[in-house]
Amino acid sequence: MTSHSRLLLSALLMAGLGGALLSSSILAGATLLLALAGMVLSVRKSLYKTGWDKPKELRLLHFAFWFFVLASFLSWTLEGFDYEGGKTLGTHARFILFWPLIVAVTYARIGARTMFAAIGLIAVSVIAIFLATIAARQGAFNQLLNSRFGGGINPISFGNLALLGGMLTIVAAIFFTREKRRIVGTLLFLAGTAAIVISMLSETRSNMVALPFLLVALIPLLGKRLRIAGLVVIPLLVAGAIVTSDRMSHSLNGLLHDGDLDTGMEIRIEVWGQAWSMFRENPWTGVGLGGYTHRIESEVEAGNLSKHFIDCCTGHAHNDLLNNAATSGIPGILSWALLIFIPLAIFARHLFSRHVPTAHLATAGTMVCAGYFFFGLTEATFNRTLFLTFYLLAVASLASAMFTELSGSYVRNRARRVSATVITKNEEDHIADCLTSARLVADEIIVLDSGSSDRTVEIARGLADVVEVTDWPGFGVQKQRALEKATGEWVLSLDADERITPELAREINHHLADPDADAYKLPWAVTIYGSRLDFGRSGRAPLRLFRREGVSFSDALVHERILIPAGRKVKTLRGRLTHYTHRDFGHSLEKSAKYAWLGSLEKHRKGKKTRTMIYPTVRGVMTFVQVFFIRFGFLDGAVGYLTAVTYAQVTFNKYAGLWTLDRPARPKNHEDLQ
Structure with missing residues (x-):
């Protein structure tokens, strides 16, 4: 036309x-x-x-x-x-x-x-x-x-x-x-x-x-x-x-x-x-x-x-x-x-x-x-x-x-120095795209690797400003280590499987010309099986961009939180943070099992308990209802349904794992087995 x-x-x-x-x-x-x-x-x-x-x-x-x-x-x-x-x-x-x-x-x-x-x-x-x-x-x-x-x-x-x-x-x-x-x-x-x-x-x-x-x-x-x-x-x-x-x-x-x-x-x-x-x-x-x-x-x-x-x-x-x-x-x-x-x-x-x-x-x-x-x-x-x-x-x-x-409103140029932090392990398929997208909004990029056996470190050294190899203490501690190395007034904390889209980059740079908040949530756009999900699991907007002073990460093994000092203002941006959660269904099963078990260990470490298998079942069903219905996951079609089922399974496994941690590893009386 x-x-x-x-x-x-x-x-x-x-x-x-x-x-x-x-x-x-x-x-x-x-x-x-x-x-x-x-x-x-x-x-x-x-x-x-x-x-x-x-x-x-x-x-x-x-x-x-x-x-x-x-x-x-x-x-x-x-x-x-x-x-x-x-x-x-x-x-x-x-x-x-x-x-x-x-x-x-x-x-x-x-x-x-x-x-x-x-x-x-x-x-x-x-x-x-x-x-x-x-x-x-x-x-x-x-x-x-x-x-x-x-x-x-x-x-x-x-x-x-x-x-x-x-x-x-x-x-x-x-x-x-x-x-x-x-x-x-x-x-x-x-x-x-x-x-x-x-x-x-x-x-x-x-x-x-x-x-x-x-x-x-x-x-x-x-x-x-x-x-x-x-x-x-x-x-x-x-x-x-x-x-x-x-x-x-x-x-x-x-x-x-x-x-x-x-x-x-x-x-x-x-x-x-x-x-x-x-x-x-x-x-x-x-x-x-x-x-x-x-x-x-x-x-x-x-x-x-x-x-x-x-x-x-x-x-x-x-x-x-x-x-x-x-x-x-x-x-x-x-x-x-x-x-x-x-x-x-x-x-x-x-x-x-x-x-x-x-x-x-x-x-x-x-x-x-x-x-x-x-x-x-x-x-x-x-x-x-x-x-x-x-x-x-x-x-x-x-x-x-x-x-x-x-x-068309994101036209201002960023006036704040930004450090991007990324933690990695065996992410050679993702790290180049992640760091390239981060450079759209970051003056400094810091990568902490946990002993990758592939080309992750080699690729990162060609794109990042700081690359170090460390042990693996858990997600929260590792992200805190990366944060402590940042020198920018603002910090963008990314996972290796995330990307800053061009429109989100324009929005971030526009807001950081004269920030109207102390931290920003970036809405996810989960991308799997050839589809970008706009709802369901993508209904979340994780906190990723924040003013560095006074901020720290929790020490959780998984699903760490960014601890923002009380009284600071948090807003949610519109642009999408593309999230490539897994390569294929097999990787999805592997990653889901890992996160579920880490979640079980984290809750057990905090003294949480699950006394019956009814609770894991109810929580799994509630997760499905939340992701598929309340967050409109059904609008994402078949992939939205599969994602809702997958996350329901993760929730069930996490609490079922917690239930097993409160039970003895072996029968109390060995003679019962004879």
């Missing part, structure tokens, strides 16, 4: 987000075209040919979107492929376009500027719709104010998305102001504020619930002095919005003075009760995607519900959580939670990033997820095509842009 193609992809994104409220067809068409482009790029492997190292966070987001579709498909299958359920599945199935969208937006190199320009168009479209409506009504402004403004669509959908678009535009305004584009920033601030005001004309109650949380999401973008002021102003803004909302004021007055809710809320509560009953009857499978509709229709026909429910409440339960619980049971609840909270966690992690574009994109992404959570309290947003498609495109494009910005 050429630069013209990238411009076309950017234009499609702008059209999709900016035109969402003008016409759902514009949003759907732009999303589909972007996804088709992503599919073509995937087939051609165009993005991977550029050297793209796909972030594991994007894979996790992809899983969240696919799992939602999978849960819906399972529900539809179990109910017997119902027609009503099929229509709902057709809406949910749009989520399978998430990865093609990621590929297209990433390939187009869409960053913060393009993203926020597209977001600004949302506010512009809200204003345009409002002005067009006034013109169509020949200036009947008072009449407009006395009705629920919906911009030609459902007032709830318009109000929610207009509010979200307005808040996102405020984020865009702050971004461009920080970029010294004050005129653009000012115009976007005015447009965003206008869109928020117009959204309130929809009289949507969920807007009032979401507004304070969306405003709070802006706080990290403000200076330290403004943050306190912001926390004072937010309640005033929310109170003002409630007071000026006739519908909200009426609801609150009725609740506070008469103890009664308005008709709309009473109906919703009754619908929620119906959904909860359906879930309690079928907690594991739900009643099916079409089952909710059929149940409400049958209850109305039986006279148990008012006929009004046919008009308002047959399609969904007006609450995302309860709707998924009723139709898909526990899998539905889980799929909804993953769809909201996985993106929320990924965006929120970067809210306080020092990199301005990343922080603003993270704020925008956090707003989208938080907004949908609160909108979903009174509306089944993921059952409405407009809501669902907007969420799909917004999350995919914001996430892609954020990681594009992150990858």
Whole structure:
């Protein structure tokens, strides 16, 4: 694809987000075209040919979107492929376009500027719709104010998305102001504020619930002095919005003075009760995607519900959580939670990033997820095509842009002297690559060998600054010896089977230009059997880089720890520390047995005991569950499963070995054997 193609992809994104409220067809068409482009790029492997190292966070987001579709498909299958359920599945199935969208937006190199320009168009479209409506009504402004403004669509959908678009535009305004584009920033601030005001004309109650949380999401973008002021102003803004909302004021007055809710809320509560009953009857499978509709229709026909429910409440339960619980049971609840909270966690992690574009994109992404959570309290947003498609495109494009910005943000040069330490024994297959990668971030390399019988020492002497051969006292003591020989202010402690990737090297050098912590964890990327694992065992981030002063290693025989003085700050970097754990399965078995037995000896040395074989068994099962399920090891496929089983076996062997160490080596009475 050429630069013209990238411009076309950017234009499609702008059209999709900016035109969402003008016409759902514009949003759907732009999303589909972007996804088709992503599919073509995937087939051609165009993005991977550029050297793209796909972030594991994007894979996790992809899983969240696919799992939602999978849960819906399972529900539809179990109910017997119902027609009503099929229509709902057709809406949910749009989520399978998430990865093609990621590929297209990433390939187009869409960053913060393009993203926020597209977001600004949302506010512009809200204003345009409002002005067009006034013109169509020949200036009947008072009449407009006395009705629920919906911009030609459902007032709830318009109000929610207009509010979200307005808040996102405020984020865009702050971004461009920080970029010294004050005129653009000012115009976007005015447009965003206008869109928020117009959204309130929809009289949507969920807007009032979401507004304070969306405003709070802006706080990290403000200076330290403004943050306190912001926390004072937010309640005033929310109170003002409630007071000026006739519908909200009426609801609150009725609740506070008469103890009664308005008709709309009473109906919703009754619908929620119906959904909860359906879930309690079928907690594991739900009643099916079409089952909710059929149940409400049958209850109305039986006279148990008012006929009004046919008009308002047959399609969904007006609450995302309860709707998924009723139709898909526990899998539905889980799929909804993953769809909201996985993106929320990924965006929120970067809210306080020092990199301005990343922080603003993270704020925008956090707003989208938080907004949908609160909108979903009174509306089944993921059952409405407009809501669902907007969420799909917004999350995919914001996430892609954020990681594009992150990858390009590591530009500073290291200003701290770093010593890399490596301990070895018979590592001739690994040592050259390890030391070469370490040189990307280290001024000094120290290798301590424990009597290798191969060419490890010879190779190391050609690449390291200090190479010494010693005895073998155990991992902890040996690494402490290497640490004591380091002269750098910072130390990078590597194993011979680990590699610093180029992107991780850029990140380390960037952070050590002006460290924001005293030590850094480096996320593993275990690489075995031709596959790089992003989850499971790679879910760990071992401490490897630290300020040398006051730091030491524990004296453990295996699984030593780096002892950081209390009060020091530790952060986790994003780049991956490639870890070649073993050469083949035979080496895996050999290494696993060695580490398990050393672990047994270490625990025995500390006085630990295992009295029955039940404990090793339970610990082994727990390790499998942790690696394969809790750390999402299943996303790594067959190799992920094999790795989880292998580590479960290591855990079992370690505690089984400890059990044997507490038993006599020989029978107490030799005559028992005769």
